Amino acid sequence: MAQKPSIPKGTRDFFPALMSRRNYIFDTIKSVFQLYGFQPIETPAMENLSTLMGKYGEEGDKLLFKVLNSGDFAANVPDDLLLAKDSIKLTNKISEKGLRYDLTVPFARFVVQNRNELVFPFKRYQIQPVWRADRPQKGRYREFYQCDVDVIGSDSLLNEVELIQIVAEVYRRLKINVCLKINNRKILTGIAETIGEANRIVDITVAIDKLDKIGLDKVNLELEQKGVSKEAIYKLQPILALAGSNSEKLDQIEKVIFASPTGLKGIAEMRKIFEYLKRMNLNLNVELDLTLARGLNYYTGAIFEVKANDVEIGSITGGGRYDDLTGIFGLPDVSGVGISFGADRIFDVMAQLDLFPENTSSAAKVFFVNFGESEEAYLLPVLVQLRQEGISCEIFPEAAKMKKQMIYANRKEIPFVVLAGESEMAEGKVTLKNMETGNQLLLTITELLNELKK
RNA sequence: GUGGUUGUAGCUCAGUCGGUUAGAGCGCCGGAUUGUGGUUCCGGAGGUCGUGGGUUCAACCCCCAUCAUCCACCCCA
Numbered sequence: 318m319a320q321k322p323s324i325p326k327g328t329r330d331f332f333p334a335l336m337s338r339r340n341y342i343f344d345t346i347k348s349v350f351q352l353y354g355f356q357p358i359e360t361p362a363m364e365n366l367s368t369l370m371g372k373y374g375e376e377g378d379k380l381l382f383k384v385l386n387s388g389d390f391a392a393n394v395p396d397d398l399l400l401a402k403d404s405i406k407l408t409n410k411i412s413e414k415g416l417r418y419d420l421t422v423p424f425a426r427f428v429v430q431n432r433n434e435l436v437f438p439f440k441r442y443q444i445q446p447v448w449r450a451d452r453p454q455k456g457r458y459r460e461f462y463q464c465d466v467d468v469i470g471s472d473s474l475l476n477e478v479e480l481i482q483i484v485a486e487v488y489r490r491l492k493i494n495v496c497l498k499i500n501n502r503k504i505l506t507g508i509a510e511t512i513g514e515a516n517r518i519v520d521i522t523v524a525i526d527k528l529d530k531i532g533l534d535k536v537n538l539e540l541e542q543k544g545v546s547k548e549a550i551y552k553l554q555p556i557l558a559l560a561g562s563n564s565e566k567l568d569q570i571e572k573v574i575f576a577s578p579t580g581l582k583g584i585a586e587m588r589k590i591f592e593y594l595k596r597m598n599l600n601l602n603v604e605l606d607l608t609l610a611r612g613l614n615y616y617t618g619a620i621f622e623v624k625a626n627d628v629e630i631g632s633i634t635g636g637g638r639y640d641d642l643t644g645i646f647g648l649p650d651v652s653g654v655g656i657s658f659g660a661d662r663i664f665d666v667m668a669q670l671d672l673f674p675e676n677t678s679s680a681a682k683v684f685f686v687n688f689g690e691s692e693e694a695y696l697l698p699v700l701v702q703l704r705q706e707g708i709s710c711e712i713f714p715e716a717a718k719m720k721k722q723m724i725y726a727n728r729k730e731i732p733f734v735v736l737a738g739e740s741e742m743a744e745g746k747v748t749l750k751n752m753e754t755g756n757q758l759l760l761t762i763t764e765l766l767n768e769l770k771k
Numbered sequence: 772g773u774g775g776u777u778g779u780a781g782c783u784c785a786g787u788c789g790g791u792u793a794g795a796g797c798g799c800c801g802g803a804u805u806g807u808g809g810u811u812c813c814g815g816a817g818g819u820c821g822u823g824g825g826u827u828c829a830a831c832c833c834c835c836a837u838c839a840u841c842c843a844c845c846c847c848a
Contacts, residue, residue, distance in 0.1 A: 326839085376846055379772080419848090447848090452772085454842060461848065523846090611847090632848065659848035688806080723808040738806060752808070 327451070327459025337679040342491065342660055342667070343444055346464045349486045350442040353479055355466050358441045360423040362448075363414045370415075372422045372645070374614055380449045382416040383408055416448040420465040421615075421642070421655060428469055428653075429646035437470035444660070456630045456662050465636075467655025469643070474586060476654050477619045477638065478593040484623055484634060485601035487658065492672050494626040495633070496602045500609040501587050502616050502637070504570065507580015508556055508607075511573060512549040521545060521553075522610030528557060529608065556607060563591055563605040570607065586618060615639045621656055625666045633662045683733045683769060684726040685712035686719060695742050696735070699762055708769050727752065733769065 324330060331339065347357075363384055370378055390411045391399075398407055417423050420443045428439065444464045453459055466483060468476045481497060488495045509518040520543040524536050536557070540550050556573060559566050567584055574580035587605065594603060611620045618638030625633055636656025643651045667673055683703060685696050696712060703710045711731075713722045726734050736748040736757075747765055750757045760768060 323839085374846090376772095380846080449847080451847075452845095453840095454844095457847070463848065630848095635848065657848070662848055686806085719806055720804085720808075725808090727808040734807080736806070740806090748806090750807075755808090757807090 325459065327453035327457075329458065329460075333679055337677040338667075338673050339660065339664060340679075341673065341677045342663055343462075343464070345490050346487055346658055346660070347442070347444065349483055349490065350464075350466050352486070353440075353466075353483055355440045355442040358424075358427065358443055359445060360417070360420070360427055360443070362416055362446070364417050364423055364426065366413055366415045368426050368646075369418060369422060372615065373418055377418060380451055381418055382448045382450050383412040384414040384416065386411055386413060417445075418449055419447050420445060420463050420657065421467065421639075424465065424467060424469075424655075425642040425653075426646055428651070429643050429648040432648060438468050438476075439470055440466075440468045442466045456665060458661055462660040464658040464660055465655055466657075467653055469653035469655075470651055472652050474589050474619075475593065477590050478597065480621070480636065480654065480656050481590075481594065481601070481603060482597060482599065484621070484656065485599050488623070489600060491663065491667065493633075493663070493666055493670070495623050496604060496626055498604050498606040498609045498622045498624070499587070499590070500606055500620050501583040502618060502620060503579050503583025503586065504574070504607065505583075505610065507574035507577035507583060508553070508570075510577045510580065512552040514545055514549045517543070517545055519614060525553075525557060525608045526610035533557060559607055563603070564588070566605050566607065583618070590619065611635060611637060615642050617641065618652075619654065628666045628669050630662055630665060632659070633666060634658045678730050680729045680731050681709040681711045682731065683708060683710035683735060684722075684729075684731040685710065685735045685737075686722045686726075687713040687716045688719075688736075688738045689716045692716075692737055692742065696737055696747075699735075699747070699765070702762070702766065703769065706766060706770065708766075735765070 366381070366383065369381055373380070394407070394410045398410060401407075424441065424443065428435065442465060444462060446460050446462050448460050451457060451459060466480065468479075481499075484495075484497055505522050506515070506518055509515050509521055514521060521540065524539045524543065524545075527539070528536050537550055540553070541547070556570065559569055561569070567587055571581070571584050574584075591603075591605075606622075609620060609622055611622060616637035617640040620637035621635060622632045623634035624631075634656055636654070638652065638654040640652045641649065642653060643649070685700060687693060687696075693712070693716075700710055700712055713725065723734070732752055734750040734752055736750065737746075741747050741759070744759075746759050746761050748757050749760055749765055749768060758764075758768065
């Protein structure tokens with residue numbers, strides 16, 4: 318038992334029944350993406366570490382899975398470096414590739430690298446696994462899928478609005494009750510400037526992001542511990558307590574951060590987005606949440622986060638505007654905006670709320686019982702005919718006991734079973750059994766086809 | 772990276788004060804039923820009690836270590 322094979326922690330195997338439900342999620346998301354004119358791309362599982370490092374903050378670098386150089390990777394490492402036991406420096410010598418941590422950074426690299434072949438604004442979607450060397454826990458895996466949609470090469474806020482529409486449509490189709498929270502990094506910058514802590518914006522946003530989780534007192538405590546001045550924290554209080562409708566909140570915050578041009582720009586952006594949304598007749602609760610921060614520090618404009626209303630699981634979709642992601646790779650002044658659906662968390666939510674439709678099974682529609690060689694010869698052409706008609710079917714590969722074959726069909730949840738032995742063959746017919754009702758019909762092959770096409 | 776939880780059959784879990792042959796339910800296999808699954812009845816297989824050490828006449832049970840697991844923090848989808 319101890320020797321049973323296993324998989325690395327934080328990874329999972331997916332059974333057929335799970336796969337068909339996962340594919341239901343992927344297919345839904347994919348078709349909505351396509352509805353808005355986004356096209357798929359894929360990038361390699363591995364990227365050069367130089368592409369990945371430094372893009373996710375210090376914490377993120379630690380969570381990158383590094384891939385050992387091939388060959389005799391230790392041979393060229395100087396002795397003093399080995400003895401120094403400095404993991405970071407040693408890593409630089411023995412590893413130059415890593416597994417991707419998200420889809421956005423590889424996408425930025427993709428855009429810069431292939432800029433001459435792309436049509437801008439470039440609208441792409443990408444559904445692939447990413448890897449993080451995090452410690453796994455509830456709703457957190459080391460290998461999980463992201464479903465990203467991004468538009469790059471356009472400043473227009475219409476892109477933000479389109480992404481919000483996509484969120485609304487995806488969750489409408491999946492029947493998940495969600496709330497979309499939206500904020501703007503420029504407003505956060507404005508706040509930081511106004512309270513006199515402009516260079517602490519990351520600390521401030523990370524702390525206030527936790528407001529609804531740990532409460533006001535603990536947020537203030539954390540700000541204090543991070544070295545934010547008492548005066549600044551005091552000035553921050555009314556901002557954290559803002560309430561009212563989205564436009565009321567914007568009006569209030571505007572009065573506070575009027576001296577910050579960046580902050581005002583953020584407010585103008587948000588007003589424009591809400592104005593657009595009003596015209597879209599959106600069936601989604603969009604809430605301006607000034608405490609929403611999101612960790613990734615490449616965001617520069619609007620930021621989004623989606624939470625399921627009926628399940629405690631953290632955010633299931635997130636994203637935002639990033640003005641300078643491609644700048645790091647040598648292509649400045651190309652703005653992009655995108656969001657990422659966390660398929661695995663969406664799966665957990667749907668499983669918990671039992672939202673999957675009944676008929677997601679990937680099993681064949683018809684099962685043929687195998688009675689022996691002559692029956693096989695009689696049935697094989699029928700299988701060919703069914704498949705030509707697009708009806709999925711299979712025959713048991715050996716003439717096993719009928720009970721065993723029926724159990725097989727039952728466990729695979731195949732809805733129809735065809736039986737054809739001596740008596741049926743004599744009449745040129747087959748018996749079709751409906752596995753759910755137990756009813757049986759004696760049919761000719763033509764009748765069988767018609768029956769199954771219903 | 773920090774703190775905690777739990778490891779007994781394929782799965783979920785009992786297991787008394789440390790005591791001789793470690794149990795249940797579900798699942799699996801076979802039969803009742805040689806051309807009929809999902810219900811029922813009967814029978815059967817399956818365990819180095821996570822691993823290594825220690826205490827003891829004796830350890831699933833106590834101690835130490837180790838590995839795995841799950842949960843929380845950090846961070847995040």
